Amino acid sequence: MTAYDDLMTYQRDTEALKLVSMRLGWDQETVMPRGAATQRGAEMAAMESVLHARRAAPEVAEWLEVAKAPDMVGEAQLREIRRAFDRATKVPSKLAATLAEKTSVAQGIWAEARSKQDVAAFLPVLTEIIALRQEEGAALAQGTNLSVYDALLSDYEPGTSxxxxxxxxxxxxxxxxxxxxxxxxxxxxxxxxxxxxxxxxxxxxxxxxxxxxxxxxxxxxxxxxxxxxxxxxxxxxxxxxxxxxxxxxxxxxxxxxxxxxxxxxxxxxxxxxxxxxxxxxxxxxxxxxxxxxxxxxxxxxxxxxxxxxxxxxxxxxxxxxxxxxxxxxxxxxxxxxxxxxxxxxxxxxxxxxxxxxxxxxxxxxxxxxxxxxxxxxxxxxxxxxxxxxxxxxxxxxxxxxxxxxxxxxxxxxxxxxxxxxxxxxxxxxxxxxxxxxxxxxxxxxxxxxxxxxxxxxxxxxxxxxxxxxxxxxxxxxxxxxxxxxxxxxxx
Incomplete structure (x- = not known):
């Protein structure tokens, strides 16, 4: 086994856990009981903590340091793993978990407030979410020429400002x-x-x-x-x-x-x-x-x-x-x-x-x-x-x-x-x-x-x-x- 092979074996579990987390999100927006929203937020936070730790793990840094890509596909794999590692090491684990929990709970608050046209019920959690994302964007922008917004944009469209x-x-x-x-x-x-x-x-x-x-x-x-x-x-x-x-x-x-x-x-x-x-x-x-x-x-x-x-x-x-x-x-x-x-x-x-x-x-x-x-x-x-x-x-x-x-x-x-x-x-x-x-x-x-x-x-x-x-x-x-x-x- 080479360092590249070890890294890809490790990454397989990270990708599987990410899909499990997505499935929790699907469940929340389709069939989850409304009373489970707070608990689901805690579950999402726990999953994000695990994923964040895996992405920023010291062994990932060690593998990335010495891994040799076998071909063009391998080079692209390393590019994406390095991108996720750099992101995870910039964003504190606590912030990542808090964002996962707050956004999970906020989705339910939005849906309820939207159905009742209740702006006052929605604004407090929206204000929290914006503040958390500003903090995350500032962390991601450190050491780069990116604005806070561009740092957030790069999550969705890399290479675009x-x-x-x-x-x-x-x-x-x-x-x-x-x-x-x-x-x-x-x-x-x-x-x-x-x-x-x-x-x-x-x-x-x-x-x-x-x-x-x-x-x-x-x-x-x-x-x-x-x-x-x-x-x-x-x-x-x-x-x-x-x-x-x-x-x-x-x-x-x-x-x-x-x-x-x-x-x-x-x-x-x-x-x-x-x-x-x-x-x-x-x-x-x-x-x-x-x-x-x-x-x-x-x-x-x-x-x-x-x-x-x-x-x-x-x-x-x-x-x-x-x-x-x-x-x-x-x-x-x-x-x-x-x-x-x-x-x-x-x-x-x-x-x-x-x-x-x-x-x-x-x-x-x-x-x-x-x-x-x-x-x-x-x-x-x-x-x-x-x-x-x-x-x-x-x-x-x-x-x-x-x-x-x-x-x-x-x-x-x-x-x-x-x-x-x-x-x-x-x-x-x-x-x-x-x-x-x-x-x-x-x-x-x-x-x-x-x-x-x-x-x-x-x-x-x-x-x-x-x-x-x-x-x-x-x-x-x-x-x-x-x-x-x-x-x-x-x-």
Whole structure:
């Protein structure tokens, strides 16, 4: 056994324990009894203490000092282990455990406060979480040129800074706002109408997930307040939510989470229970969920197939034909909720959150002032007022569980998806004919070959560059949006 072999054997148990911790999180958001929240927080803290100790263990430092990678894959394994070791040695164990406990408990507080529109009940724990993440970010930034926010961002998108993201967002904003303005001058298409039973929606979600390659032998679908995907390898679970008058939210939430899940399921099995056995970044992860949901799932070709299947399941959908259904699935209109936002306005939601969370972490915005700041910015950006907290700053789970630095990866994912979609179209010229039959296999095979199978082997932007032949930029996404919605709205 070499030092590299010893390290990889040790790392296997660390990766397994990390997945056990993720399973506790899945349980908490799906089937855990509400009265177990405090105990679950203690359990999560205990797991984080064990994981933190393993990642920062002296023997890991010794192995990293002398380990020789056998090949390129081994070099990538060492890169990721060293990244985790450096992080763990900077963040005190007590802080890591406290964060795990507080964010576990905070998730339940957020869900309850959100359901009751009770801002006062949520603000104290949010204030605690922000302070803890500021402390963690400061620890991670020590000895680097990173800001506190950039240090937190690196957990989700290594190698990217807030300034780089801001530059991309600035380039996107002008064209997105102009496109939205032109669209809103046109008549809005009809929405679906009817009453759609929640249990039937859940059963239909299984059909849709299967159409996008979800392996139910290695996964399951449950309900959650906020849809998410959890796990990797041979146990990858997803959740969705249902709305009685809007089945499309359930359908496309399911497709979105299936994109995340099939990414994890498609990683090279040789990487299982190693640092490479997971998606390389949240931006790349979002590229998979967004291309499944939008470029594939909301395409005219696939939506025609979906219209037939939904009609057979639910009966009259309140729209005349497949063209009207396609227009409804891509309707641009006023709305509060990010996860239900159309493709044109989705990134404007992210830009709002990005600016506010940077101000929170920098200390320029106090948690007590967040609701007012959100409402003012939303009115300025979207042209109408927030009516209640669950449609405003309390709509997303992310801040309650400390995911500061996560939001901008959604738009990075859209940018990556735009680049991947352009390359996919060139490689699979008969894509629309296949999608019209509900057949996503060629698209999924291309994405698996060029993105998913590699797991964490390549750094995020390198992966997209290798897949598409060019460095990622916002241009392909904006070109796609203008062409699609220009045709839909006769611009």
């Amino acid at each position: 807030a300034e780089e993201i801001a530059t991309i967002f600035d380039a996107m904003r002008t064209r997105l706002v102009a496109l939205r303005s032109a669209i809103l001058e046109k008549p809005a298409p009809a929405e679906l109408k009817g009453s759609f039973d929640g249990e039937v929606q859940m059963a239909f979600s299984n059909q849709v997930a299967a159409a996008f390659g979800y392996d139910f032998n290695r996964g399951r679908i449950d309900r959650a307040v906020h849809p998410f995907s959890s796990g990797s390898g041979n146990d990858v679970r997803i959740t969705t939510r249902t709305q009685g008058e809007d089945p499309l939210e359930s359908v496309y939430s399911t497709v979105h989470e299936t994109g995340h899940a099939t990414y994890e399921m498609s990683i090279d099995p040789a990487y299982l229970l190693t640092p490479l056995g997971q998606g390389v970044s949240m931006g790349v992860h979002e590229s998979q969920s967004r291309i499944y949901e939008n470029q594939l799932g909301r395409s005219r070709a696939f939506s025609g197939w979906l219209f037939e299947r939904m009609g057979a399941t639910f009966g009259d959908l309140g729209v005349a034909d497949a063209d009207a259904f396609y227009a409804a699935a891509n309707r641009v209109g006023s709305g509060y909720i990010r996860t239900a936002a159309d493709e044109v306005q989705y990134n404007l939601h992210i830009m709002l959150r990005f600016d506010l969370e940077r101000a929170l972490i920098a200390g320029d915005l106090k948690p007590a002032d967040l609701e007012a700041a959100w409402n003012d910015r939303f009115l300025a950006d979207f042209g109408f007022a927030v009516d209640k907290p669950s449609n405003g700053f309390m709509q997303d789970v992310h801040w309650s569980v400390g995911l500061f630095g996560y939001f901008p990866t959604y738009s990075l994912g859209n940018v990556y998806a735009g680049c991947l979609h352009a390359a996919l179209r060139k490689s699979v010229p008969n894509l629309d004919a296949e999608l019209a039959q509900g057949d996503t296999s060629s698209a999924r095979a291309w994405l698996k070959e060029h993105v998913q199978q590699h797991g964490g082997l390549y750094e995020p932007r390198d992966l997209i560059t290798r897949a598409t032949g060019a460095a990622p930029t916002e241009g392909p996404l904006l070109d796609y949006l203008e062409a699609k919605f220009g045709a839909l709205y006769g611009l």
